[in-house]
Amino acid sequence: MLIKNGNVVMVEDGKIRKMDVLIDKGIIVEISPEINRSDVEVIDIEGKFLIPGLIDMHVHFRDPGYTHKEDIHSGSNAALAGGFTGVLMMPNTDPPPDNATVIYYWKEKSKSIPLNILFSGCITKNRAGKELSKFYELKEAGAVAITDDGNWVADGAVFRHAMEYAAALDLLVITHPEEPTIANRGVINEGYWSTVLGLRGIPKAAENIAIYRDIEIAKMTGAKLHVAHLSTAEGVRLVAAAKKLGLKVTAEVTPHHLVLTDEALAGYDTNLKVNPPLREAEEQKALLKGLLEGVIDVIATDHAPHASYEKNVEFNDAPFGIEGLETAFPVLYTELVLKKKITLEKLLLKMTVNPAKILQLPKQGDIKKGNYANLTVIDPKLTLKVSEELLVGKSKNNPFLGRTLTGWPVMTVYQGIVAYQRLLKGVQ
Numbered sequence: 539m540l541i542k543n544g545n546v547v548m549v550e551d552g553k554i555r556k557m558d559v560l561i562d563k564g565i566i567v568e569i570s571p572e573i574n575r576s577d578v579e580v581i582d583i584e585g586k587f588l589i590p591g592l593i594d595m596h597v598h599f600r601d602p603g604y605t606h607k608e609d610i611h612s613g614s615n616a617a618l619a620g621g622f623t624g625v626l627m628m629p630n631t632d633p634p635p636d637n638a639t640v641i642y643y644w645k646e647k648s649k650s651i652p653l654n655i656l657f658s659g660c661i662t663k664n665r666a667g668k669e670l671s672k673f674y675e676l677k678e679a680g681a682v683a684i685t686d687d688g689n690w691v692a693d694g695a696v697f698r699h700a701m702e703y704a705a706a707l708d709l710l711v712i713t714h715p716e717e718p719t720i721a722n723r724g725v726i727n728e729g730y731w732s733t734v735l736g737l738r739g740i741p742k743a744a745e746n747i748a749i750y751r752d753i754e755i756a757k758m759t760g761a762k763l764h765v766a767h768l769s770t771a772e773g774v775r776l777v778a779a780a781k782k783l784g785l786k787v788t789a790e791v792t793p794h795h796l797v798l799t800d801e802a803l804a805g806y807d808t809n810l811k812v813n814p815p816l817r818e819a820e821e822q823k824a825l826l827k828g829l830l831e832g833v834i835d836v837i838a839t840d841h842a843p844h845a846s847y848e849k850n851v852e853f854n855d856a857p858f859g860i861e862g863l864e865t866a867f868p869v870l871y872t873e874l875v876l877k878k879k880i881t882l883e884k885l886l887l888k889m890t891v892n893p894a895k896i897l898q899l900p901k902q903g904d905i906k907k908g909n910y911a912n913l914t915v916i917d918p919k920l921t922l923k924v925s926e927e928l929l930v931g932k933s934k935n936n937p938f939l940g941r942t943l944t945g946w947p948v949m950t951v952y953q954g955i956v957a958y959q960r961l962l963k964g965v966q
């Protein structure tokens with residue numbers, strides 16, 4: 539396959555150049571200003587960006603156990619439609635992957651899907667926070683990280699032992715930082731809006747205290763700690779301090795925390811109920827600053843689909859989580875790149891190169907000769923209104939429904955095969 543005339547974003551060298559890219563047997567074999575071949579399929583993408591396939595290290599595919607919300611197939615379709623070629627599945631399924639069986643089930647079920655689906659295992663049995671799961675078995679089966687995402691491992695001794703074993707096995711530990719007795723069944727950020735709306739608040743302290751403890755244990759054990767979905771300024775400061783000490787600590791932020799604040803909850807829209815909650819503008823500013831300064835390494839969607847009948851209930855009773863894979867790139871392109879808050883190259887560093895490094899994925903994350911041809915074509919002029927019909931995933935709990943966004947993925951190539959193509963009425 540030959541992809542011609544794309545504005546190719548080579549993320550690591552921070553440049554965009556008009557190039558032709560030749561792919562053979564799933565690998566990028568040549569990148570030059572002009573390649574002419576008549577013996578291969580030629581795709582002309584004049585006027586569009588060619589970016590590395592996006593990598594999302596935080597998705598919930600709800601399979602097994604909650605496949606009415608999403609399953610591995612529908613989740614993969616959503617990922618490919620969003621321009622992603624790699625995803626890391628979180629373990630809050632039923633049963634959860636606290637042993638190799640679920641990993642084998644995932645492997646088998648995802649075998650024929652043109653997407654790099656990566657697996658996480660649980661830190662504790664049944665994600666209950668009491669007894670460690672079998673890390674060696676999980677790693678042997680193919681888990682690239684362990685996490686109890688959705689729950690913080692509140693017992694410090696259990697978490698310490700988990701980090702010791704993880705360090706010995708070189709396993710990445712992902713923490714969902716939320717001290718549960720301080721969060722105390724809150725449903726939105728504790729502050730002005732929780733008071734005005736009469737909703738129970740989650741103080742920022744719940745997150746900050748958890749991050750502080752986890753970093754201290756990372757310091758004791760030398761384990762690799764990845765802090766999921768940062769939402770507070772103090773969290774950014776703690777991660778920055780840990781990095782300064784040379785600890786193996788990395789962090790992520792979600793698109794929704796970067797572009798929405800708790801003020802958006804004024805209408806009690808349950809499609810904005812997320813965990814951690816949307817915070818104030820001040821916190822958001824610190825998250826963006828942390829991203830620009832390299833404290834926050836990764837943007838991850840925390841794609842958390844729920845069926846509409848589950849979300850269409852009173853705010854207090856609705857589950858946390860929003861559908862995020864399909865709109866992540868256009869949301870960030872529209873709200874951050876076009877508004878000149880971040881460059882496209884820097885945005886992609888957080889969505890391709892850095893997650894590939896943290897997850898130790900060889901030959902992925904950037905457009906380079908010898909890398910897998912995992913590539914996404916972005917049409918920077920394509921403007922679409924987010925609607926339920928537009929979304930291909932099983933659940934439609936997207937907080938940007940009704941919003942008009944620019945810069946959509948129009949083609950996703952996985953190892954040299956066109957895995958997704960956006961077909962639009964009236965467009966081409």
Ligand SMILES: [Zn+2]
Binds near residue numbers: 688714
């Ligand atoms: Zn989480």
